[in-house]
Amino acid sequence: MKVNLTINGVASSFEADPDMPLLWLIRDEAKLKGTKFGCGMAQCGACSAHVDGELVRTCSYPVQLAQGKTITTIEGLSANPNHLHPIQQAWLDVQVPQCGYCQSGFMMAAAHLLEENSNPTEEDIKTSITNICRCGTHPRIVEAILLAAKLKSNETTN
Amino acid sequence: MKQPTNKPKKGFSRRKFLARSGAAIAGSVALLYFGRSKIRSGISQVAADVKFDAGITDFDPMVWFEVNEDNTITLRSPKIEMGQGVFTGFAMLAAEELDLPIDRIKVVHASTLTGPKSTAATGLSNSTASLYTNIREVAATLRETLKLAASKAWGVPISGIQTDNGVLMAGSRRASYAEIAGQTQTWEIAKTPALRPASSFKIIGKAQKRVDLPEKIMGKALYGIDTDIPGMVYGAVLYCPYFGGALKTADTTLARKNPDVLSVVLDKSWIGVVAKTRFAAEKAVAAIKVSWDFEPGYSTKDAIEAITVGNGVTVVMEDEGSATDALNSDALTSEYRTPMGFHASMEPSIVVADVSGETVKLYTSTQNVAFIQQSIADQTDYKPENCQIMPAFLGGGFGRRAFKHNAIEAIKLSEAAGKPVHLLSTRQQEFQNGHVRPNTHHRLSGKVDAKGKIQAIQHEFATGSMAFLGMPVAKPLLGADFMAAGHGGRVPYAIPNKKASIWSSDLPFQTGLWRGVGMFANTFAIESFMDELAIKAGADPLTFRMTHCGNTALLQRRKKLLQKLREQGGWSKPKTDMIGRGIAVCEDHGTISGAIVELEIVEKRIKILRVVQAIDAGLLVNPDGVRQQVEGATMMAISASLYEEATIENSQFVQTNFHNYQVAKLKDTPQIEVVVQESTDTPSGVGEPPLSPVAPAIANAIFNLTGVRLRSLPLQTALDKHDQKTGE
Numbered sequence: 001m002k003v004n005l006t007i008n009g010v011a012s013s014f015e016a017d018p019d020m021p022l023l024w025l026i027r028d029e030a031k032l033k034g035t036k037f038g039c040g041m042a043q044c045g046a047c048s049a050h051v052d053g054e055l056v057r058t059c060s061y062p063v064q065l066a067q068g069k070t071i072t073t074i075e076g077l078s079a080n081p082n083h084l085h086p087i088q089q090a091w092l093d094v095q096v097p098q099c100g101y102c103q104s105g106f107m108m109a110a111a112h113l114l115e116e117n118s119n120p121t122e123e124d125i126k127t128s129i130t131n132i133c134r135c136g137t138h139p140r141i142v143e144a145i146l147l148a149a150k151l152k153s154n155e156t157t158n
Numbered sequence: 159m160k161q162p163t164n165k166p167k168k169g170f171s172r173r174k175f176l177a178r179s180g181a182a183i184a185g186s187v188a189l190l191y192f193g194r195s196k197i198r199s200g201i202s203q204v205a206a207d208v209k210f211d212a213g214i215t216d217f218d219p220m221v222w223f224e225v226n227e228d229n230t231i232t233l234r235s236p237k238i239e240m241g242q243g244v245f246t247g248f249a250m251l252a253a254e255e256l257d258l259p260i261d262r263i264k265v266v267h268a269s270t271l272t273g274p275k276s277t278a279a280t281g282l283s284n285s286t287a288s289l290y291t292n293i294r295e296v297a298a299t300l301r302e303t304l305k306l307a308a309s310k311a312w313g314v315p316i317s318g319i320q321t322d323n324g325v326l327m328a329g330s331r332r333a334s335y336a337e338i339a340g341q342t343q344t345w346e347i348a349k350t351p352a353l354r355p356a357s358s359f360k361i362i363g364k365a366q367k368r369v370d371l372p373e374k375i376m377g378k379a380l381y382g383i384d385t386d387i388p389g390m391v392y393g394a395v396l397y398c399p400y401f402g403g404a405l406k407t408a409d410t411t412l413a414r415k416n417p418d419v420l421s422v423v424l425d426k427s428w429i430g431v432v433a434k435t436r437f438a439a440e441k442a443v444a445a446i447k448v449s450w451d452f453e454p455g456y457s458t459k460d461a462i463e464a465i466t467v468g469n470g471v472t473v474v475m476e477d478e479g480s481a482t483d484a485l486n487s488d489a490l491t492s493e494y495r496t497p498m499g500f501h502a503s504m505e506p507s508i509v510v511a512d513v514s515g516e517t518v519k520l521y522t523s524t525q526n527v528a529f530i531q532q533s534i535a536d537q538t539d540y541k542p543e544n545c546q547i548m549p550a551f552l553g554g555g556f557g558r559r560a561f562k563h564n565a566i567e568a569i570k571l572s573e574a575a576g577k578p579v580h581l582l583s584t585r586q587q588e589f590q591n592g593h594v595r596p597n598t599h600h601r602l603s604g605k606v607d608a609k610g611k612i613q614a615i616q617h618e619f620a621t622g623s624m625a626f627l628g629m630p631v632a633k634p635l636l637g638a639d640f641m642a643a644g645h646g647g648r649v650p651y652a653i654p655n656k657k658a659s660i661w662s663s664d665l666p667f668q669t670g671l672w673r674g675v676g677m678f679a680n681t682f683a684i685e686s687f688m689d690e691l692a693i694k695a696g697a698d699p700l701t702f703r704m705t706h707c708g709n710t711a712l713l714q715r716r717k718k719l720l721q722k723l724r725e726q727g728g729w730s731k732p733k734t735d736m737i738g739r740g741i742a743v744c745e746d747h748g749t750i751s752g753a754i755v756e757l758e759i760v761e762k763r764i765k766i767l768r769v770v771q772a773i774d775a776g777l778l779v780n781p782d783g784v785r786q787q788v789e790g791a792t793m794m795a796i797s798a799s800l801y802e803e804a805t806i807e808n809s810q811f812v813q814t815n816f817h818n819y820q821v822a823k824l825k826d827t828p829q830i831e832v833v834v835q836e837s838t839d840t841p842s843g844v845g846e847p848p849l850s851p852v853a854p855a856i857a858n859a860i861f862n863l864t865g866v867r868l869r870s871l872p873l874q875t876a877l878d879k880h881d882q883k884t885g886e
Contacts, residue, residue: 020437028392028436033384034377036553038504039585043816046504074377081376091375095367095782098790099241100374101381101504101553126824132816134504134554135241136793138827140786 003063007032008076018064022056023047025063026073034074034104038132045131048105049073055112074104077111086155087111090148098135106131110145119149212237212288213278213528219300219347221274222293223252225339229324230262231300234273237289238280238525239265239370240555241790242845243783246368247286248293250779254361255297255354257321258335265369269548270531279526279560281671283747283843286779290841295350302348308338310346356777356839365782370551382508382523382550383582390510391420393571393581394439395430395564396446397591400809401666403427403452412445421574430567432575436582456666456809461498467601467618470663471637476648479655484605484614490694491603494683495870498804499595500813501672502821505553506588511568512578517544518569519578523552525559533562533628538569556794557671561593561627586814593670594804594811596622596643600683610695612706614655617684619647621676622669623662638662646677646850649684650716650745652708666809673794674846677746678853682799682871685742685854689861699858700729700741712745715837719743719750719772726833727754727770737767738863742854746847750774750835753792753848755855756828759863762881764874766796766828766856771848776838788832788848795852797822800874 001018004011007030014029026035026049035058038046042057049058050072051065078085084092087107097103109129117124125145133141214236224232233252239245245265253260268274301321308326309316311333320327324335356362373379398404408429410422418438423430429446433439464470510521518540524530527547535542552559568581583591604615623639626632638644644660672678692702700720707717720743723729733739736758743752756768771788778784801820805812813819853871860877861867868876 017435017437017441020435024436027384028386031386032377033380033386036381036505037383037582038506039816041585041815041817044504078376084375088375092367092371095371095786097241097368097371097374098243098786099504099552099554100370100379101551103374104377107375126827129824132502132504132821132823134502134556134794134821136790136797136822137786138793138822138824139789139830142824142827 001064003067005066005068006070008071008073016063019062021059022049022051022061022063022066022071023058026058026071032073032075036101036104038102038105043132044102045105045109046102048108048131050108050112053115055109074107077107085111086148086151087114087144089151090144094140094144094147096137096140096144098137102131102133103137106133106141110141110148113145114149114152118153120145122146212284212292213276214274214289214292216274217292217296219296219303220345222296223300225304225335226264227336227340229334229336230264231256231258231335233263233265234268235265236268236274236276237285238267238549238552238555240280240525240552240559242285242787243368243780244280244285245370246366246783247779248289249369250361250366251290251293252297254359255294256301258324260361260366260369262324263369267549270527270546275528277528279529280555281525281557281560283749283845283847287747287841287843290779291353294353298353299348299350302351303345304335304338306346306348307342308333311338311341362779363777363781366780368783379551381505381553382510382521383505383553385510385521385550385580387510387512387521387578390578390580391432391434391575392436392439393430393432393568393579394436394443395428395567395581395587396443396448397587398427398450398452399590400450400452400454401456403450405429406449406451409447413442416442420577421571423570423574425567425570428567430571432571432577432579436580452809454809457807458805461597461665461806462495462599464663464665465597465620465622466599467620467661469620470661472659472661473636473638473640474657474659475640475644476656476658478657479614481614481616481655481657484655485603485616489603489605489614490690491601492687492690492869494600494602494686496598496679496682497802497871498597499672499798499802500589500592500804500819501554501556501558502588502816502819503552503554503556503558506583506585507559507563507592508582509563509565509568510578510580511565511572513569513572516540517546519546519548520565520568521548521550522565523559524549525552525555525557526561529560529628530562530565534565534569537566556673557675558592560671563592585816589804589813589815589819590811593627593668595672596624596665596669598679600680602683602687604687604691606691606695610697610702610705612651612653612691615649615653616656617647617649617658618661619680619683620661620663621679622665624669624671624675627668627670642671642675645675646680646684646744646746650713651688651703651706652713653706673791674746674849677744677846677850678798681742681744681850682853682857685744685851686857686867686869689740689854689858690867700724703741703743712748712750715750715774715835716743716745718837719752719774719835722833722835723752723754723770723772727772729754738859738861740855740858740860740862742851742858744847744850746843746850748776748842749844749847751847751851753851753855755852755859757856757859757863759860759877762877764800764856764860764877766826768829768831769852770831770833772833772835773844773848774835774837775844775847776840776842777836778834779841781834784834784844785832787844789830791846791848792830792852793822793827795849796826796828796856799853799856799871800826801872803872803875
């Protein structure tokens with residue numbers, strides 16, 4: 001089928017099997033490599049992206065469901081590379097990633113969390129994000145999200 | 159060392175000889191499995207003084223570095239960045255001698271075509287430690303070489319030239335490194351100068367931001383999986399999920415019907431498909447009807463039976479005094495077990511193979527470039543020099559990427575399709591067709607005298623091998639893998655009579671290296687048992703450990719670290735009855751690592767509240783990088799200690815994905831504090847050591863809270879079983 005969607009602000013059109021996971025379209029067709037494959041069954045969250053503002057694990061999301069929708073991947077999270085999204089800024093300030101492979105997914109999940117809950121507690125963060133990291137960046141992820149919430153609220157008030 | 163009095167006189171025993179030569183052989187064999195070229199010399203020179211080194215002999219600055227037009231310098235790293243921060247550590251070491259800010263050093267992976275080659279894998283927590291001097295030397299040599307070129311160009315003596323911030327200066331003359339490099343036709347390599355003393359360090363030892371993070375937070379960092387080269391198509395492979403199975407029948411009619419499918423390859427134990435898109439390849443593989451020849455019925459029970467002290471081949475690793483005699487009566491004896499475990503690196507195994515004529519190019523995530531190159535040469539017709547390996551960032555290593563994995567399959571698929579093929583393993587294949595951390599069994603016996611001193615201790619343990627994968631010669635030669643799986647098996651404390659022996663049996667599935675290798679399981683057993691002995695002696699577990707630190711430098715550092723943990727880890731702080739507190743410590747690769755764990759049990763679930771990790775890894779090149787490694791090792795250890803367990807039914811691993819292989823998540827994150835002790839002026843490893851004290855510290859804390867001694871991992875499962883048994 002022909003899939004029309006907007007990825008990171010760019011209207012795009014692809015010929016694809018309707019059952020193909022959105023992840024393969026993002027990575028292999030749109031050539032955006034920041035969204036990763038980890039498990040293939042929506043368990044680990046490495047493939048997380050935003051679809052019409054919703055947090056989606058794209059390895060288990062057929063492209064036919066994305067028809068006409070707006071996709072944001074890690075590459076599109078900051079509108080402007082000179083002004084990082086608060087999540088990415090906090091990730092850099094706290095020096096979160098190690099291998100970094102799961103981090104795009106965590107950042108997309110964290111950015112979505114802040115949209116839903118602008119001032120999450122540590123407990124909110126720990127219970128609402130269920131992604132998997134094997135390097136053990138967990139304590140810094142929690143710290144960075146708390147910082148990002150502050151950065152974001154400063155942005156809004158300024 | 160006193161001679162054992164009770165040793166049976168059986169004449170010269172090969173195994174005893176090997177045990178005595180353990181250290182030398184461990185070094186040689188570790189080198190040989192990381193670099194096959196060393197096999198023969200390694201075996202023939204068992205007595206040679208071979209230690210774990212970086213496996214790098216080429217320190218030509220022109221091979222390591224390139225001065226770029228924008229006055230940045232590219233450093234080609236022979237070690238792989240898998241999250242441990244080696245790129246940042248290397249950039250810091252180079253920047254210190256190059257007089258350049260670290261953000262102007264661009265670190266890239268060396269490939270087999272460019273850059274220094276490493277015959278050893280990236281691992282053993284040794285990259286920064288073993289190259290600490292070498293990288294500064296090669297960088298200093300480059301600096302002097304640039305000065306020499308400027309001296310010739312300007313006609314001034316080299317002694318009159320200074321360097322600062324990437325600029326060469328003599329009097330009023332100024333030129334950037336790039337300008338001098340641009341106008342130099344023939345390089346004369348300068349002599350390696352004396353290194354700058356630690357007292358003048360401007361970069362080393364000061365917390366630095368990681369050089370790889372700006373691209374990692376933008377999703378721009380390229381891992382093996384991100385390889386995308388012109389003409390590339392996609393492979394998918396169906397592997398036999400059963401141990402040792404082979405293809406019996408295969409109906410590939412449906413797979414071949416798909417117009418996007420380019421090739422189908424049948425091998426002894428796998429079927430591969432190449433297609434224009436990844437999804438087409440996946441669908442084609444799913445449509446293959448297949449049956450396998452395999453020996454059914456193997457289960458976890460069989461693996462546990464095989465890996466039991468007394469079964470298989472044994473090697474005595476240590477025998478001081480007469481432990482066996484001393485333990486004849488009144489000894490305390492306990493047995494421990496650890497399960498099989500997966501690495502579960504987030505990036506599955508990935509190879510892009512591009513075969514063309516007699517040359518094969520491989521783009522891959524690997525910890526071991528040289529091993530892959532040699533494995534391919536061994537198993538195909540390509541000559542090693544025609545196998546080009548282009549390594550990328552790793553989405554997690556942990557020992558998972560030390561072997562070759564799907565390289566051969568990708569090459570065969572590329573040959574069949576006549577195109578570059580991207581071959582990614584599924585998560586299920588990572589679990590069922592990878593290699594696992596072997597299960598272990600430990601029997602510890604010990605005796606404490608009236609003064610509270612351990613008179614004798616014996617550690618007998620059984621384990622599958624970790625280092626023998628892909629090395630058929632090692633097992634018959636050595637009998638047991640005492641250097642990797644046996645790592646940490648000796649009781650490190652000063653005790654007059656002590657003995658350690660390893661028992662080894664074959665398992666029908668692949669076992670391999672896992673972060674910390676044997677230190678993880680052996681520390682769980684030994685440090686849990688130290689707690690048992692302390693309790694029996696009526697002693698404080700921390701003081702009891704200090705009492706058994708003798709006079710060696712390592713034990714003195716251990717003692718100092720324990721004291722530091724007591725003072726800064728809140729060991730004696732009052733606590734409620736709802737909180738359990740435990741301690742454990744280990745020495746790994748010259749690094750001392752100790753942890754205090756505080757936990758509670760809420761509705762039968764273990765909840766770790768606080769972990770204080772103390773580490774003495776000598777000089778810290780990047781203190782924040784060390785903290786990251788300690789935190790990471792703590793989380794991975796919590797995961798492996800509480801939850802992780804691979805099990806077997808009917809000759810295959812039961813676990814197929816993260817829904818049935820539980821790992822630690824954000825909810826499991828305790829407060830982690832890192833206490834640092836710098837006892838030496840050179841660095842030692844940090845990637846693995848902090849992992850091993852965590853499991854026994856948790857088990858000891860559970861005992862402290864409940865009076866229940868859990869002697870098997872994972873601890874949550876052990877607690878559940880205990881609760882069921884006691885009807886709680």
